[in-house]
Amino acid sequence: MTQTRKNKNEFIWETIPSVEDLGRIRMSAMETFLEDFNAGKQEGRYIAGELPSLPFDRGQFDIGLSSHFLFLYSTQLSAEFHLKALKEMLRVANEVRVFPLLMLGGAPSPHLALVTEQLTNDGFYVEAKQVPYEFQKGGNEMLVIKNA
Numbered sequence: 001m002t003q004t005r006k007n008k009n010e011f012i013w014e015t016i017p018s019v020e021d022l023g024r025i026r027m028s029a030m031e032t033f034l035e036d037f038n039a040g041k042q043e044g045r046y047i048a049g050e051l052p053s054l055p056f057d058r059g060q061f062d063i064g065l066s067s068h069f070l071f072l073y074s075t076q077l078s079a080e081f082h083l084k085a086l087k088e089m090l091r092v093a094n095e096v097r098v099f100p101l102l103m104l105g106g107a108p109s110p111h112l113a114l115v116t117e118q119l120t121n122d123g124f125y126v127e128a129k130q131v132p133y134e135f136q137k138g139g140n141e142m143l144v145i146k147n148a
């Protein structure tokens with residue numbers, strides 16, 4: 001929260017009107033998650049894993065989502081890591097969606113062009129789609145990748 005307050009001008013304060021509201025929303029999401037965690041673990045709905053290697057079978061899921069991880073940490077994680085991670089997600093899921101396509105700080109990810117080109121060459125359908133949600137300024141696109 002301290003960091004977000006410091007970088008307040010990087011965000012659009014409409015859907016989430018203030019830093020305090022953001023804190024409340026995040027805390028409420030965390031509480032919802034924690035209330036479900038034990039039951040979810042027992043029912044096998046929460047399984048720990050770490051890209052670029054996932055503990056799931058080929059085609060096990062209809063859809064795989066990466067929210068605020070891939071592309072966001074493009075300074076810390078290489079283009080090669082992104083490609084490996086996305087191919088692994090595409091191994092276990094028929095469709096993969098990634099949001100947002102910006103780095104921390106709000107600049108577009110430098111890995112997007114290369115990843116798009118490589119996945120397209122490998123025969124995947126890749127499209128950057130506009131979405132109605134925009135919190136990080138300019139962060140209103142998601143990448144949709146499908147097995148062709």
Ligand SMILES: C[S@@+](CC[C@H](N)C(=O)[O-])C[C@H]1O[C@@H](n2cnc3c(N)ncnc32)[C@H](O)[C@@H]1O
Pocket residue numbers: 049050051052066067068069
């Ligand atoms: C900024 S948080 C985003 C959390 C949540 N997905 C969201 O959108 O609010 C980044 C997340 O990436 C996860 N993460 C870090 N390294 C990872 C890896 N190698 N594979 C998968 N997830 C990773 C972290 O555990 C953390 O939950």
